[in-house]
Amino acid sequence: MLDHFGWNVRDLARSVAFYERCLAPLGLTKIDAGDGFAIFGDRTRDDAPYLWIGTLVPSFWTGEHRxxxxxxxxxxxxxxxxxxxxxxxxxxxxxxxxxxxPGRREDGLTYYAAFLIDPDGNNVEAAVRLAR
Structure with missing residues (x-):
């Protein structure tokens, strides 16, 4: 359903270190990086969505992106x-x-999840759906 998503970060090295550690157990790794950005995804699938984070602002973003x-x-x-x-x-x-x-959640769906606040204040979650 999703192709990719991304957001700006204040400190790229700090954010990369955070996402490298917490996404590794989910099978997601840094698959590309350059001056001012890093991309995380599933190396085993070309069609999987990916996450872009960076300190640079792509030309098609607006001044509201920060x-x-x-x-x-x-x-x-x-x-x-x-x-x-x-x-x-x-x-x-x-x-x-x-x-x-980490724990069981029931909010319309039954799932097991954990939540973290990343270095920029975003709420990131890992979740697995459970049988009802």
């Missing part, structure tokens, strides 16, 4: 509960803040 201007929420699909646990643990170790420990 770090932390409107904190976002994004949820990454996890393969299992252990990956959700590892996402949370590694994200905390990389400087993220806890915004919901």
């Amino acid at each position: 770090p932390g201007a409107a904190p976002i929420h994004v949820a990454f699909r996890a393969p299992d509960q252990r990956a959700v646990d590892a996402f949370h643990r590694e994200g905390l170790a990389a400087g993220g803040r806890d915004n919901g420990a």
Whole structure:
């Protein structure tokens, strides 16, 4: 459904370190990087959505795009509960803040999830859907 998504960060090195650690348990790695940006995705699939983060502002973005201007929420699909646990643990170790420990959630759907606040104040989640 999604092709890619992205946002600006204040400190690229700090954000890359955070996302490298918390996304690794989900099978996502840094697949490209350049002056002012990094891209994370699934190396095993060319058709998988990817995440772009950067300090540069692409020409097609508006002046409203800036770090932390409107904190976002994004949820990454996890393969299992252990990956959700590892996402949370590694994200905390990389400087993220806890915004919901790993556990069962029931909010229309039944799932197991954990939440972190990234270095720019965004709410990032890892989740695996559970059988009803």
